[in-house]
Amino acid sequence: xxxxxxxxxxxxxxxxxxxxxxxxxxxxxxxxxxxxxxxxxxxxxxxxxxxxxxxxxxxxxxxxxxxxxxxxxxxxxxxxxxxxxxxxxxxxxxxxxxxxxxxxxxxxxxxxxxxxxxxxxxxxxxxxxxxxxxxxxxxxxxxxxxxxxxxxxxxxxxxxxxxxxxxxxxxxxxxxxxxxxxxxxxxxxxxxxxxxxxxxxxxxxxxxxxxxxxxxxxxxxxxxxxxxxxxxxxxxxxxxxxxxxxxxxxxxxxxxxxxxxxxxxxxxxxxxxxxxxxxxxxxxxxxxxxxxxxxxxxxxx
Numbered sequence: 001x002x003x004x005x006x007x008x009x010x011x012x013x014x015x016x017x018x019x020x021x022x023x024x025x026x027x028x029x030x031x032x033x034x035x036x037x038x039x040x041x042x043x044x045x046x047x048x049x050x051x052x053x054x055x056x057x058x059x060x061x062x063x064x065x066x067x068x069x070x071x072x073x074x075x076x077x078x079x080x081x082x083x084x085x086x087x088x089x090x091x092x093x094x095x096x097x098x099x100x101x102x103x104x105x106x107x108x109x110x111x112x113x114x115x116x117x118x119x120x121x122x123x124x125x126x127x128x129x130x131x132x133x134x135x136x137x138x139x140x141x142x143x144x145x146x147x148x149x150x151x152x153x154x155x156x157x158x159x160x161x162x163x164x165x166x167x168x169x170x171x172x173x174x175x176x177x178x179x180x181x182x183x184x185x186x187x188x189x190x191x192x193x194x195x196x197x198x199x200x201x202x203x204x205x206x207x208x209x210x211x212x213x214x215x216x217x218x219x220x221x222x223x224x225x226x227x228x229x230x231x232x233x234x235x236x237x238x239x240x241x242x243x244x245x246x247x248x249x250x251x252x253x254x255x256x257x258x259x260x261x262x263x264x265x266x267x268x269x270x271x272x273x274x275x276x277x278x279x280x281x282x283x284x285x286x287x288x289x290x291x292x293x294x295x296x297x298x299x300x301x
Contacts, residue, residue, distance in 0.1 A: 003267045004031050010274050016053035018270075019044060021062065022214040023236035023262040028057050028270065035240060037215040038062055038111050039126040042295070045070055055274055056281075057265045059084040063281040064115040068288045069295060075281040078270040082261050086112045089169045090146035095120045098143050098165045105163065107143045108133060109294070110150060112171075115283045117145075119290035123297040127198050128213035131157045136301045145169055153198040153205060173259045174199035177232045179207045181254050189228045189251065195220060196232030196253070204232055204253075221245050234259045 001009075008031060011018060019041045020032035029035045034044045038058075045054055045066040053074045056063040059082045067075040090113055099107065109121040110130070118124055125133040127150060134142060134154050144151040144162040146169030151162040177200050186192060195217045196208040205211050210220050214237050221229055221241055231238065232253040241250045273279050283291070 003271055007031055007267065007271050007274060010271070011055070014053050014274065014277075015051055016055055016274060017044075017048045017051040018055045019057060019066070021058040021236075021262065022218075022240055023234040023259055024057050024265055025236065025263060026239040027267055028265055029236075029239055031267075031270075032057060037126065037128060037213050038065070039128050039213075039298075040215050042066065042069060042111075043299070045073075053274075053277070055270065057270060058082070059087075059261050060281075061087045061112055061114055064283055065111060065118075065291075065295060067281045067283050068115060068118075068292050071288065074277065076273045076277065077279045077281050078266075078273045079264040080279050082264040084112055084261060086110075086146055086169060086171050087114050089166055090114075090117050092116055092120055094165050095143075095145070098163065102141060102143055102163060104139070105141045105143045106137055106139050107145075108137070109145055110147050111295075111298075113146060115287050115291045118294050119287045121294050123301070124294045125298055125301075126213065128215050129298065129301065130154045130198070133298060133301050134158045134160055134162070147171060147199055149174070149201060149205075150198045152202055153211065171199040173234050173257055174232075175201065176257045177201070177204050177254050179203040182207045182230055182232070185230050185251055185253065189230065189249075191226070192228035192230045192251065193224060193226040194230045194232065194253070200232050208232065217241070218244065221248065221250075233257070234262065236262060 018032045020028050020035045055076045063077040107121040141161045145165035148164040151164045155162045194208045195210045196204050228249045
């Protein structure tokens, strides 16, 4: 029996649901029950009432969020080493220091943060709903972490002042994209539409036709009349884009834009985690209770 079939058999026996982020390997996306961005998958985790176990094929903070939102389910992370570098850049001490400097400013944290940080903010957001979350707040100055580029993008869209915490938080993969590469690709594909993620630099956003989260990129590609797209986000999304739009062409803006942490999830590791029910993600109850409030406020928006 092929490994993928063994996983699917185990999944059924254990009443598990497999969630995979858009950046996962193609073979992981193919066996997943749902493929999406962080907010889509968080919602699916809550909606799966009959599942007793969640296998979250992504990185640490996403599995933590699933555990926080589903305290009655066992959440597994196929590879414990799959940590998000950006999430590691923000500490609770930095949040507390920023609060002393701007005591009246609400704290909004990107979901790309660890649970202990989410427990110390007012509301969370994703790249898909960050603009809406910031607009919903009755404040003109807002503490925002940990991605500086996303903070800049949201500030441009809302006209509000977003103070980044830490000052230079970033996604290492998205910083690999450079506007020069897009200019070269546009010479080769003059009619191509350029889509980039808001975690990219301001220079990349300036050369883009569309800026959005991975879920919004997928939706935009479906609805657009364009046939060629230059894509500025982690290469894993190309599998979904090509699968959903077989008559269209997609070109990665930088060929080596690969998140090594997202790629740590393999079929072998997923199979072992599911079979042995190992790598259970646990968040201390006191932290989870506070973090759950900030995540639920995000869903309300």
